[in-house]
Amino acid sequence: MTRFWVCVAGAGFFLAFLVFHSRFCASRLPLPLHFAFKISWRPEEALYRLDVDWPKYSEYFTGATFCVAVDSLNGLVYVAQRGDNIPKVLVFTEDGYFLRAWNYTVDTPHGIFAASTPHEQSVWITDVGSGLYGHTIKKYNSFGDLVQVLGTPGKKGTGLNPLQFDNPAELYVEDTGDIYIVDGDGGLNNRLIKLSQDFMILWLHGENGTGPAKFNVPHSVTVDSDGRVWVADRGNKRIQVFDKDTGEWLGAWNNCFSEEGPSAVRFTPDGKHLIVAQLNLSRLLLMAAPPVGSIGDCSVISTIQLADQVSPHLLDVSGKTGAIYVAEIGAKQVQKYIPVKSYSSSFGS
Helix, strand or coil: CCCCCCCCCCCCCCHHHHHHHHHHHHHCCCCCCCCCCCCCCCCCCCCEEECCCCCCCHHHCCCEEEEEEEECCCCEEEEEEECCCCCCEEEEECCCCEEEEECCCCCCEEEEEECCECCECEEEEEECCCCCCCCEEEEEECCCCEEEEECCCCCCCCCECCECCCCEEEEEECCCCCEEEEECCCCCCCEEEEECCCCCEEEEECCECCCCCCECCEEEEEECCCCEEEEEEHHHCEEEEEECCCCCEEEEECCCCCCCCCCEEEECCCCCEEEEEECCCCEEEEEECCCCCCCCCCCEEEEEECCCCCCEEEEEECCCCCCEEEEECCCCEEEEEEECHHHHHHHHC
């Protein structure tokens, strides 16, 4: 009876062991026998790594962390959390040191944006609470002093004069002072509004539906350097794109979101990639930004798979370092992901 030996060499073994093992196998196989091996293995290149030292002390996270904003100009990170008898806003340095906390006039935060200039440090918060300060978008200074209120405090609605909100999800403020608001995290409204720096409505899209420029839970908004507004249309499992000056609909991405819609959108500092969060999949997507004049289909360059039930809700990106800060409502924390050197070197190009 002839006995056959089968030897399998994995791609992860040391080269010297592979050579020895293959010769050992060949010596025990009757001739003539010929084997052809074809190994196709291209591991995904890791473009980010977790900064396990941020923040220095995680004990400051005492509630559900819904949103995070980076003030790259001043090196600050703002975290808004929900809960009873806790500080609603925490302020850290980008290095992870805790600075202060405040709780004034914040009911139930949902989105947050840091819009600082050399002359002013400001923080905007969307509030979806049902209390005295709910259904508003509020501007604060870095120490929590209330500066401006948009909407009708404590009263939800669909009106435009005066302006009313119902569960405003997030906003993006340009350096010019123009404001982009996605209003309707499961409320009465499903709309995208652009306001001027003096809070006049410049244009809006505001109808529930699945067609172009219609929304089902618009959850996050950002603006790229080419004058395009990107909206995470979460319920419709797509990203919609608009011209920032005219509000014209430019296109949509939906081929990358068959499993789940996007919950957050932000660009890398060089504008070449869009960072997208998927809440229930606990996943971040790094997507290639399309050239001017063409939206096309989305293309996923890399992914960051988080732990199960971490639930990344909203995120922000440092304009200086490219670090991603992720607000995780499942894990009740904010985590920081640092671009690897070979990738981050492109930010300055």
